[in-house]
Amino acid sequence: MATRDPYEVLGVPRDASADEIKSAYRRLARRYHPDVNPDDPQAEEKFKEIGGAYSVLSDPNRRAKFDRFGSTDEQPTDPFFGGGGAGGFTDLFEMFFGNMGQQGPSRAQGRNGEDVRVDIGLTLKEVITGAHKEVAVNRTALCNACNGHGTEGGKPPESCTTCKGSGMVSRIQNTFIGSVRTSTPCPTCRGEGTIIKDPCKVCKGMGTVMETARVNVTIPPGIETGQTIHMPGQGGEGVGMGRSGDLYVVLSVSDENRFERQGTTLYTWAPLTFAQASLGDTISIEGVDQDYDLEIPHGTQPGEQLVVKNGGLPPLHGGKRGDLIIQAAIQVPKKVSEAQEKLLREFAELGGEPMPKGNSKGILGNLFGKKK
Template sequence: MTKRDFYEILEVSKNASPEEIKKAYRKKAIQYHPDKNPDNKEAEDKFKEAAEAYEVLSNPQKKQRYDQYGHAGVGGASGGGGGFSQHDMSMDDIFSMFGDIFGGHGFGGGGFSGFGGSSRGGGRRVHRGSDLRVKVTLSLKDIANGVEKKLKLKKYKACDPCNGTGAQGGNDYTTCSTCRGSGHVTRVTNTLLGQMQTTAACPSCNGEGQMIKNKCTSCGGEGVVRDEEVVSIKIPAGVAEGMQLNVSGKGNAGRRGGLNGDLLVIITEENHPELIRDGNNLIYNLFLSLPDFALGTTAEIPTVENKVKVKIEAGTQPEKILRLRGKGLPDVNGYGKGDLLVRIHAWAPKKISDEERKLLEKLQQSPNFQHTPGTGDKNFFEKMKNIFD
């Protein structure tokens, strides 16, 4: 695969100064850093590509060889003198080699401390936008199938005129003279125990390492503006009330080219008119009259998607539970589906006619409707009669 021109990668001219090359690399590193582009292989490759370009162009000897011989002059395989390939290096290699770009203290190992609100080593500060929280109410059908929701959010976005830098035209800034671009200052204090060295954020540039000459008129130098954005999110099947989904990078934009915060989506459930959720199972309360219990019947049972007919056998007893397997909700982790439990209850009219009362009294005398009460039990028909009365 043919390598791209290093100057093209960093978007600088061959006559660019070391400071311009450094600024260009820093811009690319922030743009394509894995923390800002999670699970994005293309961004990771561009991040490594920019690191390789800077490693050569920031070194006067390597730059001279590159200008004269191209990639062959700096490639490790051609004996060009210590170049490296983006395909052979790891993220930790880049973090350790280019810590000077972000404050002289590296990235804190495999992490991203150099870009955080404040790094452990006191490196240059790059701001992170705050997280956004939003509640999304889902129907039982949404939960059963999964759904894609479009949310209209009011949030801070990167300012377009200055490309989120806060500087007029996107590049009207200079290196801080106090910290010389490192974003931190080191102080040595004499104590009874000897000299003590402390490192803190630079008070002149607030740890950013740069000073804006002319602030962007659109954002006032903040690099972010209040705006609206429509965000599309995919919610998996099986989520439940109170669950929280994290959508990386869809929160508020960070000041002056910083990292975006996350969007935290909190799930709430809409009550179903007939079905009750119990974990991954669903419960339906079916009420039958005395003739239905005695003679049997066919009942129409609602499910999430439609209705199904269920045969109720003659002689079915109250409080029996019928199980419709696989008619519940899917497990959010993919471990199958729950069931629909049909709980059968006795129903009786509040008022009956004289003719109906005579029929019931006649049935009460029938041997088939006689039930010997057990311990703690009562005659079912007597219960029904009491309800009628």
């Protein structure tokens, strides 16, 4: 009856987020799945325990109830325990024994499939066009050998005679206020409602096996790193009345750093010499899906923005592409020859600019002005 602290079972802190709980569960479930440990009955027990802990912590209501009453080791042994405000003893007992004491939902109710996450990388070019990708998804699937029943031969498991298939037994308890009727999970079938006398050898009676499925994912144009495609029902297969889990495809754009991205607009820098910026030029710029010939007007200033219309990215789900914006980065020579220096001074003189005194402390020991 006593179950261990579900936080302890999953190895997560009390303030763990839903995601942390889910990933801890997935990691453990994979490690202890009967498929992975075919000859280890302890692993199977552990697997069930993990499932039970997860069924508590993944359900906000059940988790809140557990948090409120502490570990299940503190289960009430007498009807005085924590009775106030719990809506009567029967409720309280059901709260503990009906929900907490059970290793997950009964077989009759079925078992929901798990949610699965996969990560997909795509290029900026694919952001423009959208993409179709096939991904490998590790998920549980109904065991073919037993059709998910968990029985050798695949017949539906026999109904438990103790509880007549309900999974719960009632008993009358005498308390100071009189007789109280309480329900607890059936000890014969451990709340499952059915009994498997001869478990399926393929799935060890679990009804499910792990499979690696190929799933086609359609990625719309305009995706950004961190966005997720939700594919309902593509996660682990549900058993019985349980529903299948969902697949979450998390996307990342591998070469996003080639540009600075702000929504549909892309930014980049074009290094220009002083001469190019002064006189004007045509340069080649590498865009996402093609190269562009970019006109540099004469007199272009540092940081000035030149626009390639529709050179950016489409909005999510497609549409008109944003712009590619190129900012002029004027390069100053780190070192000039004597002949260049002479011309620069002439240039300054012709423009009526102040004559530079020069500075010999440059990194490369520029000898500007030393000779005067």
